[in-house]
Amino acid sequence: MKRFIVYFMSFFLIITLLMFKGQSINAANGAHIVSIVNSGMLLDDGSIWANNRNGSVQKNLGVIAIAGDNDYNGYGVTKNGELVTWDYISAPHVDTKQTEIKQIANGYYLKQDGTVWSAGGQRQQGYDGIALIAANDSMFSTVSNTGEIRSSSLKMPLAAGTGINSIIAIDVAAHGDTVVLNNSGTVTKYDLTHYDTSGSTISILPEVITQNAAYIEYxxxxxxLVTLKDGTVWVTGEYNDRYKLTDQIHEIGSGVTRTANAKGKNSFAYQLSDGSWKQYENGVITNIESPSLSGINFTVSSTKSYVGDSIKATITESYSNGSKKTIPLSQANATIEKPYLLKKNSDGTLKALAVGVTKVTVTSGSLTKTLTIAISLPSNLSNAIQRNSITYLPVQSVFKALGGTVVYTSSSKTFDIQVGTTTIRLKQGDSNAKVNGNNLTMNAAVRSENNTTVFPAALLSKVFGAALKWDSKYKIIHISFGNATLSVETPDTAKIYKKELQGNLASYIGKSYWVNHFQGWERFNKVTITDIIPDSQGYYFTIVFKKQNGTQLKSYEMARDNVVNLFTGSYYFLNYDPYKKYKWSTSTWTLIKEEKVATGMTKDQVLLSIGQPASTSRLSGNGITVETWGYGYFNYVTFVNGIVTSIYTS
Known part of the structure; x- marks a missing residue:
């Protein structure tokens, strides 16, 4: 397993800055490789490329150091002293509960107060005043502020404190052996199997490996593995030569400042003095590059939208290592050509503001991707007019729909308009306009119609290149800017649409009926249909009635066929005045209006009171006719010679 060497943080940062001076820049974001572990790499912009089940993922969490000795688990510390972890399932993330971290090791960390903690948040008892820590999966070694060296696998110190801590690096092997490097270049190894028992206590015997080292790593x-000050890399021998540097890795030459991710003497990464990284693998040397940006994809939920829409934007960066990274729009370098048409929302969507066509360009590194978005008006404007074959448009609503501002000065009767960088001045009664300070003659003068100031529509063609299309059938003008459109109706447009949607239902308008059973209205009141109002699609209609006293009544919305059914038959409405047709007594009319039946009533009176029966039966003989009408739920009315004689209710 890979070992991670921990330095004093201040020393580490100084060395990091020095060793990247003049280093080549990553094409994606100008970042350099700071450190490499099995499970990923750290760049000097604070981002981590980490390996997990989804491949390689990048997170920028402001990390300044990392550790890890297997293919997926990793640890880091942010510039704010927070713990960062990642594994096979999870991408790098900050653990905000574990803070004030000074140094990070594999599975352990050292806090600013000199205490040692596991990455799981457990304090390691008995370790206080610690200055350096190194760790592997199951154990760790420390150097105290006084220079005392300890291993968690041994209760006794490996070396007593000297009072002056000159140690700048420490590493620990899988079986607990510890090695330290001081600021003069001396490497000392503390072998747990190499001890002295001649005294009153057992003491570990230190062995000096070299006095000319710059970096160490198990x-x-x-x-x-030892990097010497001359930039060469050496390795200790097998058991009998474990305290000696026996073999130089000749293939890599000199100029090395540090090694990393050492799986063996024939497999490790190393960094050169120019800041570049190499991989040494069984005599073969290859370059290690931080993943570079190879492509960018930018899509939106729709390139044809309407004013008021929120447009979802998706930005994906592709990298040379095959990974893909989704960039929120709020964090992307996105430029909107016409910001008065479109803006970025805080939630990462685009908000369509006004009618027109605009480009949105996303830039990442040296790559760009541009989309064109057309924004139309979802509903029509009103107050267009046509006079002498010239179409006029309302000043205020049209220019505001285009994302412009309109300021009216009553003293001069002028309108100062700005749409993006274009300025326009119009004056009532004047056929001359000023566009960006230059005179432009229109085909007619600005005028006032129906308390609305209008201007010749052709101005939009001259200034903005708009396409104009007059619809003579519906008396409406359609204005296009590429794929973006807005339409302005004349006062006649709504009437034409309404009549078309009404169709044959319009024939009912003006007709009078008498209420029978409808919406609880008072029965037998005369009402006249004054209007039938369709919805925008002509699927449902509302009928407007007027009573004799002028009061207006409205029906619920109903389908076209239901309108016809209302006035077919006599259940809902009568097409005659029942009071004129039937000269009955007031008491009889009272019963009928209350939908009641009494003995002595005629069949016409019963029909008008409670309607048609569900069933009938009839017997005749000796000049007597008996009829029974059934109304459901065992309710019956019996007539003898057309007069109610009995009523049965359940």
Missing amino acids: TTDNLL
Whole structure:
């Protein structure tokens, strides 16, 4: 397993800054590789490329150091001292409950107060005043502020404190052996199997490996990889030569400042003095590059939208290592050509503001992707007019729909309009306009119609290149800016649409009826249909009635066929005045209006009172006719010679 060497944080940061001076820049974001572990790499912009089940993922969390010794688990510390972890399932994320971290190791960390903690948040008892820590999966070694060296696998110190801590690096092998590097370049190894028992206590015997080292790292097979001050890399020998640098890695030459991710003497990464990284693998050397941006994809939920719409934007960066990264629009370098038409929302969507066509360009590194978005008006404007074959448009509503501002000065009767960078001045009664300070003659003068100031529509063609299309059938003008459109109706347009949607229902308008059973209205009142109002699609209609006293009544919305059914038959409405047709007594009319039946009533009176029966039966003989009408739920009315003689109710 890979070992992570921990330095004093201040020393680490100074060395990091120095060793990247003049380093080549990553094409994606100008970031350099700071450190490499099995499970990922750290760049100097604070971002981590980490390996997990989804491949390689990038997170920028402001990380300044990382550790880890297997293919998926990793640890880091942010510039604010917070713990960062990742694994096979999870991408790098900050654990805000574990803070004030000074140094990070594999599975452990050192806090600013000198205490040692596991990445799981457990304090390691007995370790206080610690200055450095190194760790592997199951154990760790420390250097105290006084220079005392300890291993968690041994209760006794490996070395007593000197009072002056000159140690700048420490590493621990899988079996607990510890090695330290001081600021003069001396590497000392503390082998747990190499001890002295001659005294009153057992003491670990230190062995000096070299006095000319710049960097140290244990390999996963427990050999010590040492980078010397001359930039060469050496490795200790097997058991009998474990305290000696026996083999130089000749293939990599010199100029090395550090090694990383050492799986063995034939497999490790190393960094050169120019800041570049290489991989040494069984004698073969390859370059290690931070993933570079290879492509950018930018899509939106719709390139044809309407004013008021929220447009979802998706930005995906592709990298040379095959990974893909989704960038929220709020964090992307996105430029909107015409910001008065479209803006970025805080939730990462685009908000359509006004009618027109605009480009949106996303830039990442040296790559760009541009989309064109057309925004139309979802509903028509009103107050267009046509006079002498010239179409006029309302000043205020049209220019505001285009994303413009309109300021009217009553003293001069002028309108100062600005749409983007274009300025227009119009004056009532004047056929001359000023566009960006230059005179432009229109085909007619600005005028006032129906208390609305209008201007010749052709001005939009001259200034903005709009296409104009007059619809003579509906008396409406359609204005297009590429794929963006808005339409302005004349006062006649709504009438034409309404009549078309009404169709044959219009024939009912003006007719009078007498209420029978409808919406609880008073029965037998005369009402006249004054209007039938369709919805925008002509699917449902509302009938407007007027009573004799002028009061207006409205029906509920209903389908076209239901309108026809209302006036077919006599259940809902009568097409005659029942009071004129039948000269009955007031008491009889009272019963009928209350939908009641009494003995002595005629069949016409019963029909008008409670309607047609569900069933009938009839017997005749000796000049007597008996009829029984059934009304459901065992309710019956019996007539003898057309007069009610009995009533049965359940």
